[in-house]
Amino acid sequence: MCVLHPITFCLVAIKLILRGSCSLIRFYNTPINEYQAKLVLKPLTPEWKWKLIYEPIHQDVRILSKKIPVTKFLNLQVGVGHNFQMHATGWKWKLTTCLGGDGVSRIRNKTSVGLFPGFDLRFGWRADYVLPEITGALGTDEPLFNMQSGRLQASLDRVEAILTHTDSV
Structure with a gap:
């Protein structure tokens, strides 16, 4: 079968x-x-x-600009669009940062802390984050000003105890 x-x-x-x-x-x-x-x-x-x-x-046509640097960390993107379903023409804008991409960004790192000579703790951790995003539109079904607050999720993946023995002669 x-x-x-x-x-x-x-x-x-x-x-x-x-x-x-x-x-x-x-x-x-x-x-x-x-x-x-x-x-x-x-x-x-x-x-x-x-x-x-x-x-x-969505029957939507948009012309978007390249991301325009406003400051060292902030970018502005603007666009004009038309929705054929709603017979509406309007413009949109989006304020983003260069510190993270679209969607979830991840940082992975190891940090060592020496408690006393010969004994260290090493922590393996990671953080997944979505940065806040500010958007807006005029003449479309989207609000004039909208903010998504973003999120941060951190985890401690590993804890290592490192013993170092040295012979002093």
């Missing part, structure tokens, strides 16, 4: 590079394992200033 097992796969991104001055078609996976198509066109030059995004499911 043959038993069939269901095969589940997760498509993260598909990239198609077009010949010419624009590139990238990406299909992003949503958390419920349905695919959401997103067409992203942007110039291939490193000095690109804008990108065009089309989401057919």
Whole structure:
């Protein structure tokens, strides 16, 4: 008797590079394992200033600027978009930081503490964090000002006791 097992796969991104001055078609996976198509066109030059995004499911077209440095750590991104479903045109903005990427960022580290000569404790720890994000829009269904507070989750993965014996002659 043959038993069939269901095969589940997760498509993260598909990239198609077009010949010419624009590139990238990406299909992003949503958390419920349905695919959401997103067409992203942007110039291939490193000095690109804008990108065009089309989401057919939401019937949304946006032109977004490159992230503009406001301070050493803060970036501002602005865009203009049109939603064909709602017949609405508006602009969006997003204030981000360069200290973490989009989504969850992770720090892993080991820290040693010498309690007394010959005895050290070493801690292996990690921190997963999502930095706060400030966004806003005008003329769309999004609020004029919105803030996601972010989160921090830290864990102590390992504690090591290190004994060092030296012979003094």
